[in-house]
Amino acid sequence: MKRLLINKIILTLSTISALIGLAFLAWILVTLFIKGLSSFHFSLFVNDLINNGLRNLIIGQFILAGMASIIGIPLGMVAGIYIREYGQGRYANLIRNLSDIMMSAPSIVIGAFVYAIVVVPTGHTSGFAGSIALAIMMIPIVISTTDSMLSLVPQELREAGIALGASKYKVIFDIVIKSAKVGIMTGILLAFARIVGETAPLLFTSQTSNYFTLDLTHAFPSLSVSIYDLASDVQTSSRDLAWAASFILTVMVLVINLTGKFITRNKK
Amino acid sequence: MEKIFQKFAFSSATLVFIILLGIFITLFNAARPAINEFGLNFIVDPAWNKEVPLSTPQTTTDKSAAQKSVTDTNDESVDVNDYGDSSDDMIMEDEDDTPTKTIYGGLVPLVGTIFSTLIALAFALPIAMGISIFLAEIAPKKIATFVGGAIELLAAIPSIIFGMWGLYYFAPIVADLFGGFQVSLLTAGLVLGVMILPFMAAITRDSMNTTPDILKESAYALGATKFEVIKDVIFPYSKVGIIGSIILSLGRALGETMAVAFLIGSIFELPHKITDPTISIPVALANNFGEASGLGMSSLFYLALILFVMSFAIISFAKFYFLRKANS
Secondary structure (H helix, E strand, C coil), rough: HHHHHHHHHHHHHHHHHHHHHHHHHHHHHHHHHHHHHCCHHHHCCCCCCCHHCCHHHHHHHHHHHHHHHHHHHHHHHHHHHHHHCCCCHHHHHHHHHHHHHHHHHCCCHHEEEHHHHHHHHCCCCHHHHHHHHHHHHHHHHHHHHHHHCCCCCCHHHHHHCCCCCCCCHHHHHHHHHHHCHHHHHHHHHHHHHHHHHHCHHHHCHHHHHHHCCCCCCCCCHHHHHHHHHHHHHCCHHHHHHHHHHHHHHHHHHHHHHHHHHHHHHCCC | HHCCCHHHHHHHHHHHHHHHHHHHHHHHHHHHHHHHHHHHHHHHHHHHHEEECCCCHHHHHHHHHHHHHCCCCCCCEEEHHHHHHHHHHHECCCCCEEEEEEEEECCCHHCCCCHHHHHHHHHHHHHHHHHHHHHHHHHHHHHHHHHHHHHHHHHHHCHHHHHHHHHHHHHHHHHHHHHCCCCHHHHHHHHHHHHHHHHHHHHHHHHEEEECCHHHHHHCCCCCCCCHHHHHHHHHHHHHHHHHHHHHHHHHHHHHHHHHHHHHHHCCCCCCCCCEEEHHHHHHHHCCCCCCCCCHHHHHHHHHHHHHHHHHHHHHHHHHHHHHHHHH
16 A cells, blocks of 8 residues: 555656646746747847847848858768768777767857867957857767767668679768668757857857848857847846847747657658 | 768868867967966865965066056056066056955856756756656656657757746746845756756656666566656666766756856855855856956966866766766
8 A cells, every 4th residue: 555655656746747847848938928929029020139120130140050050060970970881999989979078068168169269369259250169069969960860771771782882982872871861951950959049159259249241250140149148238128129039049949949850750 | 082081081070089179278278377377276266356465575677567557547457577477467556556466266166066056956856857757657658759849849948048037037936935136056056957957857768768668567567566667677777877867967057158147146256055146167258258368368268178177077977987888
């Protein structure tokens, strides 16, 4: 009888924990929706921050993350291919572990690193510096996705290719990558979702700008950095703008994230 | 073509190694003036940006420099050639003509980082365990997929959102319950806990799911209750993975910046109570990097180096001792 009672108590507590988790998610999302929508207006997409809009920030955030993807995705994918397809034992394993460690490296430290190697020599913050910081965050995520997706490709496929006389590189590109394509794409989408909402690595690399610009050699508008500035502002109007910006940023991140999840589920 | 691609692939993989090494070397180099000046004493010194009288006796060049600065403003930094690295940060005071130097110590942010992480861990651990038990063992498949997906969504929310929500909605409630300030070690730690909760729950669930069904079924067949199966079969089996997951979450929490930046108060003071405001290493970096220069900047890099080494050590410890088996 006592055993059954303990069992009941523990199971109830577990279920309550799950409800607490859901409650936090609901609380944050509801807050965002209420606060965000009340200060949301379509003119936000037309004006720049200098005129109390968010257009330059949203475009800037996407350009920063896009540039990071252009640098990070090829490097990460090729490195992932190396550790799965070419790597011999120890070295590949070392890189795999280092990449995992790099994935958990504090993002602010990556910001400080890029500050030291890019911002200090060039003398000012720039969109490039921000993109590089985001790319450094993205590379290990892409590596680990590519690595695990390639591991799902059956060995027989590779052997069949090699038996036909194809070179290893042909086998990788025409057979292995093709059959792991959807998985890798999804992983990249999720990696993009993760870096597009980042703030800390951008704080002192790209900073942010009130104006619309496409010039990556100077301070670059960033939605997340501006949210930080606006949210700590004393003026209520700035804080309302920060809520609207947070709402847009979260919707962006969650939509990309859910799209990735949806593709994976459909595949299964 | 084959050869070229293989070389390129090898270099890309090596890039990971180079970046990590580069981060370490760069931070170390940038921190070197502070390391030379304060040494390991840095981590036990609670003073940050504090002026103390110079203990070294004055030389004539020092005096003339000092007098020159008096004619300027009293907060001018003066270059004194024979004082090595700290020269940028010697600040002269005009009242009594005794030169002072600014000292930096990292104890306060270090304490803030460690305690906010521990609070986060204490808060998140029981709930995360509950959630992962619920997902792995209790919920029917459909509900588990839904709840699991929702928890993963919570993990996808950008950290700055946690900060804003925490500051304006969560902290007032915590402050009402426990007293003290709305921005404090406690509120920062709790919001940090909410943030690492989904991450911890997801990887713990994955560890629990590695338990073979046959083991669980044998225990059920012997008449064990669900709790007994969890306690005596699943936990022992996936113990190593679970501990690894917890340490990994701890590494995550250490380096978290934005959620904490809103809530910890950002003042360089040791907290006497858990409800006092203080500062953590990432927040010290985030808030002071823009204005810092000279030795102050170097000290910030010193902090960044400490944080990097700490998180590197914790994560590799978790990886090599606990998650190796789960990784295969």
